[in-house]
Amino acid sequence: AARRGLPGLLPAPAGGSARGARTGVRLYSSADRKEKIDMSRIPAENTRNFSIIAHVDHGKSTLADRLLELTGTIDRTKNNKQVLDKLQVERERGITVKAQTASLFYNYEGKQYLLNLIDTPGHVDFSYEVSRSLSACQGVLLVVDANEGIQAQTVANFFLAFEAQLSVIPVINKIDLKNADPEKVESQIEKVFDIPNDECIKISAKLGTNVGSILQAVIEKIPPPKVNRDNPLRALVFDSSFDQYRGVIANVALFDGAVSKGDRIVSAHTQKTYEVNEVGILNPNEQPTGKLYAGQVGYLVAGMKDVTEAQIGDTLYLHKQPVEPLPGFKSAKPMVFAGMYPIDQSEYNTLKSAIEKLTLNDSSVTVHRDSSLALGAGWRLGFLGLLHMEVFNQRLEQEYNASVILTTPTVPYKAVLSSAKLIKEYRAKEITIINPAQFPDKSKVTEYLEPVVLGTIITPDEYIGKITTLCQTRRAIQKNIVFIDQNRAMLKYLFPLNEIVVDFYDSLKSLSSGYASFDYEDAGYQTAELVKMDILLNGNIVEELVTVVHKDKAYSAGKAICERLKDSLPRQLFEIAVQAAIGSKVIARETVKAYRKNVLAKCYGGDITRKMKLLKRQTEGKKKLRKIGNIEVPKDAFIKILKAQPDK
Numbered sequence: 001a002a003r004r005g006l007p008g009l010l011p012a013p014a015g016g017s018a019r020g021a022r023t024g025v026r027l028y029s030s031a032d033r034k035e036k037i038d039m040s041r042i043p044a045e046n047t048r049n050f051s052i053i054a055h056v057d058h059g060k061s062t063l064a065d066r067l068l069e070l071t072g073t074i075d076r077t078k079n080n081k082q083v084l085d086k087l088q089v090e091r092e093r094g095i096t097v098k099a100q101t102a103s104l105f106y107n108y109e110g111k112q113y114l115l116n117l118i119d120t121p122g123h124v125d126f127s128y129e130v131s132r133s134l135s136a137c138q139g140v141l142l143v144v145d146a147n148e149g150i151q152a153q154t155v156a157n158f159f160l161a162f163e164a165q166l167s168v169i170p171v172i173n174k175i176d177l178k179n180a181d182p183e184k185v186e187s188q189i190e191k192v193f194d195i196p197n198d199e200c201i202k203i204s205a206k207l208g209t210n211v212g213s214i215l216q217a218v219i220e221k222i223p224p225p226k227v228n229r230d231n232p233l234r235a236l237v238f239d240s241s242f243d244q245y246r247g248v249i250a251n252v253a254l255f256d257g258a259v260s261k262g263d264r265i266v267s268a269h270t271q272k273t274y275e276v277n278e279v280g281i282l283n284p285n286e287q288p289t290g291k292l293y294a295g296q297v298g299y300l301v302a303g304m305k306d307v308t309e310a311q312i313g314d315t316l317y318l319h320k321q322p323v324e325p326l327p328g329f330k331s332a333k334p335m336v337f338a339g340m341y342p343i344d345q346s347e348y349n350t351l352k353s354a355i356e357k358l359t360l361n362d363s364s365v366t367v368h369r370d371s372s373l374a375l376g377a378g379w380r381l382g383f384l385g386l387l388h389m390e391v392f393n394q395r396l397e398q399e400y401n402a403s404v405i406l407t408t409p410t411v412p413y414k415a416v417l418s419s420a421k422l423i424k425e426y427r428a429k430e431i432t433i434i435n436p437a438q439f440p441d442k443s444k445v446t447e448y449l450e451p452v453v454l455g456t457i458i459t460p461d462e463y464i465g466k467i468t469t470l471c472q473t474r475r476a477i478q479k480n481i482v483f484i485d486q487n488r489a490m491l492k493y494l495f496p497l498n499e500i501v502v503d504f505y506d507s508l509k510s511l512s513s514g515y516a517s518f519d520y521e522d523a524g525y526q527t528a529e530l531v532k533m534d535i536l537l538n539g540n541i542v543e544e545l546v547t548v549v550h551k552d553k554a555y556s557a558g559k560a561i562c563e564r565l566k567d568s569l570p571r572q573l574f575e576i577a578v579q580a581a582i583g584s585k586v587i588a589r590e591t592v593k594a595y596r597k598n599v600l601a602k603c604y605g606g607d608i609t610r611k612m613k614l615l616k617r618q619t620e621g622k623k624k625l626r627k628i629g630n631i632e633v634p635k636d637a638f639i640k641i642l643k644a645q646p647d648k
Ligand SMILES: Nc1nc2c(ncn2[C@@H]2O[C@H](COP(=O)(O)OP(=O)(O)OP(=O)(O)O)[C@@H](O)[C@H]2O)c(=O)[nH]1
Pocket: 018, 019, 054, 055, 056, 057, 058, 059, 060, 061, 062, 063, 082, 094, 095, 096, 120, 121, 122, 123, 173, 174, 175, 176, 177, 203, 204, 205, 206, 207
């Protein structure tokens, strides 16, 4: 089953990440050194394709830095920190979002090996990237923190690798920490994953202790890729990005044959033919090699100018030598949908092209055109979780200078229709609702269905009581509980997705002082009593805030949203009624009082320059305002509400 998408983990503030500054990192330029690399000299038997997987913060990127240094790929005299985290958002938030690839050359027992390392993100929202990276690998390093031990995502990632039948090398990291207990972690690994404890490699990625033995294990324990260089080319596009000047850069893993600069290649997906302009390895910067052979992993530029041309999961082959396409990837299943609109409709086309380019690099986002009376023409985007949504939004801003309006995220509900008219309109009896504004009325449906997920929580036993209570308030059903050592338990719960999508992780973290971890996988749908809730300002519906809620929670959710909205709305010249309503029935109300006359008088006070200044500031501010009726709402008022969802 696909594992993905946890919401609510709103990361450390920009720039001030707990892991220290990440700026000033320079990649070692190896352009001269390896210009003439002859890739044919490295047979598939001497190639290893592997990935590092771990729970968030257990040290994947730090280990990757050490492996890059040890193999001379980057200069070890520099203070390298998370070299593979290239995106600005990754450096600011201190998390890996995109999987990156690096080819390492290593001499072992008189032979030269090519070790292709694919770094993967740790956060659950990005586990789609993990499974995609694994399809190009034969083995993984499963990194576990010697102090924290196995966490929910260690389990999830292990099973991704296990299901893909990859060799797993367990690595216990951070043995330098004062409270490290590698023996305890070894026995957890044996108990949960059935891996004999003498197979664990104990290291400190930070200090570099024992990292060399990892390279030996990679060579000895991970099998080389099974490929055939004599067959015609068969290359899997496992990632791609867009460069303004060169067009699409495809990351490829070669399963058969070879590809050279100047070759004519065909995309199995579009059947279009291209000429290869550049081909090479990632070192970790692009390093042209002129040719790549089966078993190798690298990049390729072939004049694909349109973002739709390089589909991730596509197979490339040589012109006139068609092959059976590789299986590709299951497409990602979005867990959270939100509307996205340009702040000003004149920016529609610019935003459209930015979204297209960014979705090429992040193929797990789904995009549908959408429009709204109040917000104009826009899109409805599907994300793997709330953090994923935030990161996408931030990347749009940082990499494309786009600023957008986002609506309240919703999970994909379903409705079984009873109205013949609607069945005809949708040409289906069961429909999926990804836009709360289109939620059909109770009188037109037989039943509503909500998505559910199977959640795994790993926690020290002292928090079990509090966690059980939290899960109950989220309508969860306990499925299982096992102890993974004397004082750590693994709990399994069936959750309605909408109960965990926003803030569950934050609540779990705070009640367990940060010690409990959480991950989940898709578990289908269940019937539910759902209602559509509108939020109104002086009687006008706020399109951004239409939501679907469980009937039993409507009152508390409505009240909390009204309170939050009241706090984030600036006072205006008149009173504002903030209401939550189901149909025509108002279930909660708050009031934002008007400015008092004498405050206004004081403020303007006859001082003309002061008045002008105020007016100027107001016009500048107008650009960031949304008008609902005659009420001016700052754009970030809604975002504040999204982030601080009601504790139901
Ligand atoms: N003491 C100690 N700290 C370590 C060690 N390895 C990593 N760290 C620290 O642990 C933190 C997380 O390390 P990262 O390498 O960024 O972790 P990650 O698993 O790549 O995290 P994501 O990319 O966000 O999934 C950083 O502050 C590292 O400096 C180690 O061996 N010892």
